[in-house]
Amino acid sequence: MSQHGVSGNPEPKSEPPIATGSSSPKMKISPKLNRWSMGRALRSGCVKLDRPIRRTDNTHCRQATEANETEEDDKKTSAIDVEITAGKSIYLISDGTGWTAEHSVNAALGKFENYSVNRGSSVNTHLFSWVEDEEKLIEIINQAAKEGAMCFYTLANPLMAKSAKQACDQCGVLSVDILGPIIEGIASHLGVSPSGLTRGAPGTRVKTLNDAYFKRIEAIEFTIKQDDGTLPENLSKADIVLVGVSRTGKTPLSTYIAQKGYKVANVPFVMGVEPPRTLFDVEPRKVFALKIQLVVLQAIRRTRAKTLGVDTQAENNYSGIDPVRKELDFASRFFAENPGWAVIDVTNKAIEETAAVILRLYHDDRDSTTSVPCISQRY
Numbered sequence: 398m399s400q401h402g403v404s405g406n407p408e409p410k411s412e413p414p415i416a417t418g419s420s421s422p423k424m425k426i427s428p429k430l431n432r433w434s435m436g437r438a439l440r441s442g443c444v445k446l447d448r449p450i451r452r453t454d455n456t457h458c459r460q461a462t463e464a465n466e467t468e469e470d471d472k473k474t475s476a477i478d479v480e481i482t483a484g485k486s487i488y489l490i491s492d493g494t495g496w497t498a499e500h501s502v503n504a505a506l507g508k509f510e511n512y513s514v515n516r517g518s519s520v521n522t523h524l525f526s527w528v529e530d531e532e533k534l535i536e537i538i539n540q541a542a543k544e545g546a547m548c549f550y551t552l553a554n555p556l557m558a559k560s561a562k563q564a565c566d567q568c569g570v571l572s573v574d575i576l577g578p579i580i581e582g583i584a585s586h587l588g589v590s591p592s593g594l595t596r597g598a599p600g601t602r603v604k605t606l607n608d609a610y611f612k613r614i615e616a617i618e619f620t621i622k623q624d625d626g627t628l629p630e631n632l633s634k635a636d637i638v639l640v641g642v643s644r645t646g647k648t649p650l651s652t653y654i655a656q657k658g659y660k661v662a663n664v665p666f667v668m669g670v671e672p673p674r675t676l677f678d679v680e681p682r683k684v685f686a687l688k689i690q691l692v693v694l695q696a697i698r699r700t701r702a703k704t705l706g707v708d709t710q711a712e713n714n715y716s717g718i719d720p721v722r723k724e725l726d727f728a729s730r731f732f733a734e735n736p737g738w739a740v741i742d743v744t745n746k747a748i749e750e751t752a753a754v755i756l757r758l759y760h761d762d763r764d765s766t767t768s769v770p771c772i773s774q775r776y
Contacts, residue, residue, distance in 0.1 A: 484519050484520070484521060485519070485520045485521070485545075485546075485547075486520075486521050486522075486523070486541075486544050486545070486546035486547070487502060487520060487521070487522045487523075487546060487547050487548075487549065488522075488523060488525065488537060488538075488540075488541045488546045488547070488548045488549070489502060489522060489523065489524045489525065489548075489549050489550070490525045490528050490534065490537060490548060490549070490550040490551075490552070490561065491524070491525065491526050491527070491528065491550065491551045491552070492527065492528055492529050492551070492552050492553055492554060492557060493526065493527065493551070493553070494526050494527075495524045495525070495526040495551070497551045497575065497576070498524070498549050498550065498551045498575055499522075499524055501549070501575055502522060502549050503522075506520060506522075525537050528552075528557075529557075531557065531560050534557060534560060534561055534564070535560070535564055538561065538564040538565055538568055538570060539564075539568065541565075541568070541570050542568035542569060542570050546570070547570070547571045547572070547573075548561070548565055548570050548571070548572040548573070549572070549573045549575055550572065550573075550574060550575065551575045551576045552574075552576065553576065553580075553591075555591075558574055558576070558577055561574070562574065609658065612658045613655075613656060613657070613658045615660075616636075616655045616656075616657075616658050616659055616660045616661070617652070617655045617656060619631075619634070619635070619655070619660040619661075619662075620651050620652060620654075620655035620660060620661045620662070621652075623635065623651075623660075623661070623662035623663065624648055624651065624663060625647075625648065625663065625665055626663070626664045626665050626673070629664070629673035629675045629676065630675060631662065632662050632664070632673070632675045632676055632678075632679050633675065633678060633679055634660065635660050635661060635662040635679070635683065636659040636660045636661065636683065636759075637654060637659055637660070637661045637662075637683055637685065637755065637759060638661070638662045638663070638664065638676065638679055638683055638684045638685070639651055639661065639662070639663040639664070639684075639685050639687060640663070640664045640665075640666060640672070640676070640684060640685070640686050640687070640728075640731075640738070641663075641665070641666060641686060641687030641688065641689075641728060641743075642665065642666050642667075642689075642694070642724050642725060642727075642728050643665055643667070643698070643724075644689075644694060644697045644698050644701060645687040645688075645689050645694070645743055646687065646743055646748060646751070647663035647665065647687060648663060649748055650663075650687075650743075650748050650751055650752060650755075651663045653748050653749070653752050654752050654755065654756070657752075657756070659756075659759075664676055666724070666727060666728040666731065667724075668720070668723060668724045668727050669727075672731065677735070681735060681736075681737025681738055682737065682739075682759070682762045683759070684735070684737070684738045684739075685738065685739050685741055685755050685758075686728075686731075686732045686735075686738045686739065686740045686741065687741055687743050687751075688725075688728075688729075688732070688740055688741065688742050688743070688744075689725075689742070689743050689744050690742075690744040691718070691721060691722055691725060693744050693745065694721055694725070695716055695717075695718055695721045698715055698716035698721065699712070699716040701715075701716075702715050702716050739755075739758050741754055741755065
């Protein structure tokens with residue numbers, strides 16, 4: 398991700414900049430970070446355009462700039478007057494893709510779902526990936542200090558992690574080293590020192606195109622070809638088969654699981670259409686039935702219908718309460734007739750949550766001759 402900066406306007410009470418060396422000059426904040434900051438605020442709804450700049454005890458306003466990608470246009474940025482409402486920011490800093498930091502923080506934020514309701518403000522996160530030099534690192538932390546953000550970082554290089562900690566402490570930025578305690582624990586357990594190299598650095602990947610890689614590619618290709626009931630004659634070749642009515646998340650769930658190396662097929666249950674006979678020849682432990690609450694499914698379908706712009710009659714047939722109820726009842730009949738299928742309630746669950754349940758059941762019963770137990774109430 399490209400690095401960015403804030404407006405050059407001086408802050409009344411800005412924190413002193415952190416120097417990367419004893420004789421380093423004061424760092425300039427790049428206009429690119431400024432444009433990111435502006436764009437993030439616009440997307441999150443924190444910025445209101447066409448309003449006069451106000452500075453009060455409760456409102457912190459900045460002048461931001463917009464520019465094109467070229468360096469020449471960066472010098473011709475135009476001022477935008479904005480008003481930024483109160484909110485909390487979290488910076489995620491990584492020397493790689495940032496997947497670990499992003500998912501760890503998002504999982505933790507799930508424990509604070511009522512925050513925006515009770516406090517009337519939101520939590521905005523931004524990921525800085527591929528931060529591999531100290532200058533960029535310090536620039537980001539300086540920006541975090543000005544915005545009052547909290548920093549989470551996953552930096553494999555111990556020197557970079559140490560610099561991040563020192564800079565955050567000096568700027569008064571609350572910070573958490575996500576990887577540090579994990580690396581120290583593994584090093585202690587194994588009795589060896591970590592390499593300190595980032596993932597993908599020269600020498601860290603001895604054999605990228607290994608058997609596991611090709612297995613994942615094969616699984617993804619299989620899953621794409623088997624989407625939405627296509628090629629039912631191949632269901633017996635699948636590791637996992639997902640069944641359920643439309644809009645229960647079969648396709649994204651199939652794709653997510655396939656990326657872990659499993660061949661996944663999904664079969665839709667459509668009112669009045671009998672499922673393929675080959676489905677009932679598949680080992681029951683491989684079949685996972687997805688159920689969802691009536692009102693939730695109706696809301697999802699109504700939104701989908703409006704997005705597609707279908708006419709009123711088609712929308713009612715697809716998302717009306719009675720048609721949806723009948724379709725769920727139609728699917729429940731097959732669930733009841735096949736007690737070996739695990740029935741999983743996906744109502745308001747993330748793809749990752751459902752996938753974790755499916756894979757746990759799949760492996761728990763892989764070597765067993767008994768049926769997979771149902772983990773949710775039958776219809």
